[in-house]
């Protein structure tokens with residue numbers, strides 16, 4: 001599936017659309033007379049593009065939004081979907097309040113073409129939260145939200161749609177690029193990814209990563225193993241068994257640039273030293 005394919009139905013009235021910017025996946029679940037959207041992209045312009053693209057699927061209103069987590073590319077478009085109810089794990093709200101404004105400035109510096117659009121973004125965190133799991137309803141249909149533990153952030157949501165074999169993994173999994181470790185808890189992430197993978201049915205299961213192609217159980221298992229390998233390598237460095245350069249030689253993301261491979265290990269070491277606090 002590519003960015004030109006439009007909405008792809010991956011389960012009964014469950015869709016994913018892949019946007020070229022950040023190679024990002026946006027999910028939709030259609031109920032009777034209402035729609036649920038998963039993640040809202042980086043700017044109001046990008047969020048409005050989702051709304052416009054939805055018209056090819058349904059004329060029903062979006063009444064529920066789920067932010068898989070509070071990173072800008074997943075939640076800065078929130079305000080465009082109001083008055084919809086916006087769900088997040090309870091850690092999402094303080095994360096966005098704490099980091100939102102600073103993140104606007106960082107991203108504007110890194111991506112100048114977005115600078116003007118980021119200016120107008122009002123940080124609009126979820127108004128509904130949960131701790132470990134909950135069920136939300138959209139047009140008579142249930143959608144399951146779960147928090148499996150810290151990982152990519154301290155508040156990533158995994159979304160299941162009963163009656164389908166679809167699992168939305170947010171950025172706990174990424175396909176085709178190194179998972180982003182900037183706000184991560186790499187040691188916890190190993191267990192969280194190991195708990196996530198079995199939610200994907202071995203036959204016919206579909207898992208949608210935050211970025212890159214959707215895939216099946218084998219992909220989820222493989223990436224969970226890679227994330228566990230990062231944690232294990234970091235533990236060996238931390239224990240004085242091996243040096244960082246030696247660890248990089250057996251790093252689980254060798255196909256990516258060395259700088260990218262180094263970052264997950266460095267973040268894991270930071271966590272092992274007890275220096276990773278709230279982002």
Ligand SMILES: [Zn+2]
Nearest residue numbers: 069071171180
């Ligand atoms: Zn993220």
